[in-house]
Amino acid sequence: MSFGPRRIVCLTEEPTEVLYALGEQDRIVGISGFTVRPARARKEKPKVSAFTSAKIGEILKLQPDFVVGFSDIQADIAAELIRQGVEVWISNHRSVAEILDYVRRLGALVGAGERADAYADELKRGLDAIGEVSVTLPRRPKVYFEEWDEPRITGIRWVAELVRLAGGDDIFPERATESLAKNRILPDDTEIIARAPDIVFGSWCGKKFQPGKVSARPGWENVPAVRDGELHEIKSPVILQPGPAALTDGVREMAAHIRRWALR
Incomplete structure (x- = not known):
């Protein structure tokens, strides 16, 4: 006999991806419009939220008995649903270890x-395998991960940890520990240029990364990554959501670029 919530609305992609992976997708009655993984979810489930906004009326019509969201950015959506009598879980996991723990907790909540x-x-074994290869590389690149371009926002904690696991060193480790994006905004480009990244990964949170715009920034012509053409897009669905995608496709893409650079 199955137990746990029967009508779940997922306000972000990662709970949807996890529940599908566990074979519990029949419980999902609504998803985020930003969901791309798994592809079938977009075809099968109604889209009822963005990231910072949601169609509260549409969600209530689905009669959810559980709503799952992520982070302070969804606090207002959560508060409105709670006022309407809906049970809401806003997770706030930020590190690789916490993502793995999130998978376990979400599974436990639905009796799986x-x-x-x-x-x-299985996800952890995949990460360990990437780590075992990366420690054998002859050199480690300095990596700048850009989450947004205007203003410049550096990568969040799980991203910095995955860069390290993939064989690189994030150039702003002190900012990666800041959970709020506003605390990861760089005042200008001086510090980026001074820290001379060998590789730049761009993931502009839902819009296309443009290497040409990056290389044309004033003062960037001598940055090693610009000089050597090491400006790479990592699409936001595979790295900026704290779920299985980042621990599989996202880290693998970064590891491939880092490995190629290290063996050059």
Whole structure:
């Protein structure tokens, strides 16, 4: 006999991806419009939210018994739903270890604890395999990860951890620990240029990364990444959501670029 919530609305992509991976997708009655993984979710489920906004009326019509969201950015959506009597879980996981723990907790909430544990273990083994290869590389690049271009926002904690795991060193480790995006805004380009990244990864949160715009920035012509043409897009769905995508496709893409650079 199954237990736990039967009508779940997912306000971000990662709970949708996890629930599909666990075979519990029938519980999902609504998803985020930004969901691209798994592809079938977009075809099967109604889209009822963006990231900072949601169609509260549409969500209530679905009669959810559980709504899952992520971070302070969705606090207002959560508060409105709670006032309407809906049970809401806003997770706030920021590190790789916390993402794995999130998979286990979400699975336990829907009565799929054992499957969730097995899935988290599988994700961890994949990360360990990438780490084992990256420690054998002959050199480590300095990496600047840009989450937004105007203003410049550096990568969040799980991104910096995955860069390290993939064989690189994030040039703003002190900012990566800041959970709020506003605390990861760089006042200008001086510090980026001074820290001389060998590789730039761009993931402009839902809009296309433009290497040409980056290389044309004043003072960037001598940045090693610009000089050597190491400006690469990592699409936001595979790195900027704290779920399985970042721990699989996202980190693998970064590792491939880093490996190619290291063996050049």
